[in-house]
Amino acid sequence: MRIEQLEYIAAVTRLGSLRRAAEELHLSQPALSETVRNLERELGVDLLERKRSGATISAEGRELLPHIVSVIEAVDRLRGAAGDQHRVSRMIRLGTVNTATVPLLIPAVREFRATHPVTQVEVVAAQQAEIHRALLEGSFDLGLVNYLQGDDVPPALETTELLRGRPVVCLRPDSPLAARPTVSVADLLDEREPLIVMRSGYLMHRFIHRLLAGRTPSFSYSTDGAEMGKLMVAEGLGVTVLPDFSVIGDPLERGGAITYRPLADGEATEVALVIQRRRSGSVPRAVRDLHQLFVRRAGTTP
Numbered sequence: 001m002r003i004e005q006l007e008y009i010a011a012v013t014r015l016g017s018l019r020r021a022a023e024e025l026h027l028s029q030p031a032l033s034e035t036v037r038n039l040e041r042e043l044g045v046d047l048l049e050r051k052r053s054g055a056t057i058s059a060e061g062r063e064l065l066p067h068i069v070s071v072i073e074a075v076d077r078l079r080g081a082a083g084d085q086h087r088v089s090r091m092i093r094l095g096t097v098n099t100a101t102v103p104l105l106i107p108a109v110r111e112f113r114a115t116h117p118v119t120q121v122e123v124v125a126a127q128q129a130e131i132h133r134a135l136l137e138g139s140f141d142l143g144l145v146n147y148l149q150g151d152d153v154p155p156a157l158e159t160t161e162l163l164r165g166r167p168v169v170c171l172r173p174d175s176p177l178a179a180r181p182t183v184s185v186a187d188l189l190d191e192r193e194p195l196i197v198m199r200s201g202y203l204m205h206r207f208i209h210r211l212l213a214g215r216t217p218s219f220s221y222s223t224d225g226a227e228m229g230k231l232m233v234a235e236g237l238g239v240t241v242l243p244d245f246s247v248i249g250d251p252l253e254r255g256g257a258i259t260y261r262p263l264a265d266g267e268a269t270e271v272a273l274v275i276q277r278r279r280s281g282s283v284p285r286a287v288r289d290l291h292q293l294f295v296r297r298a299g300t301t302p
Helices: 003-015 018-025 029-043 059-089 098-115 128-137 185-189 203-211 226-234 285-300
Strands: 048-051 054-057 091-096 120-125 142-148 157-165 167-171 195-198 220-223 239-243 259-262 271-278
Touching: 003 018, 003 029, 003 054, 003 059, 018 029, 018 054, 048 059, 054 059, 091 098, 091 128, 091 285, 098 120, 098 226, 098 285, 128 142, 128 157, 128 271, 142 203, 142 285, 157 285, 167 203, 167 226, 195 203, 195 226, 195 239, 203 239, 220 226, 226 239, 271 285
Parallel strands: 091 120, 091 142, 195 220
Antiparallel strands: 048 054, 142 271, 157 271, 167 239, 167 259
């Protein structure tokens, strides 16, 4: 049984004759008649009453008509849902905290583009709370966020860890601190090397506040996200503290404009980069593919 056979019966019923149905369906009348006969043989019921004046729906056909219409409507809903998924999959909105932007995100998006040439990826830099809200509301498909050890993960979001690392001091290779194997809290508080901190609302702002135990550096800058922080370091404005996976492999680090040193004082806090999506609702194929690509690429990231 094929859905077009049921659609043909519905058309004959609606139009009142086999001839008019064939004209609307752009089929020859013999072809339409043969298709209906095949369905009749399969069901064991004469769906059409054939006379010299033409063929119309039979009494048995009218009894089965509500079931036929129900199947057609169900298939229409399925096609509509598939169409909606296809439209959504042509645009993926990805929210990301800046610490994830370059070393992992850019290569992943580049590889995704090669296999999904018609699917657009919109990358939106935002704070963690904004990403969580957008994921739950459905305005973001995926989110890349960071967690410190002990942080709670929203139960309504499916969370997959991609990378795990430690906070490091990001600095210029010609900085006096670069000559040391590690950088201490006292070094970060020293006025000779201004500290570039993330604005309130970012995870690394919370980490720095905890690391400095309420103390404040003699002079510091505040910026909106890791990418601007790394640029400010490259321009010699100071040093900043970021997860190591945000610095290692960054184009500025590969080009020699920035480098990094571990924190001293026994600092052992871990930072995790995770990818999240909403647990409820259907997930378009392209979104699933991009999610899997992030997971795979994270497994090969040094």
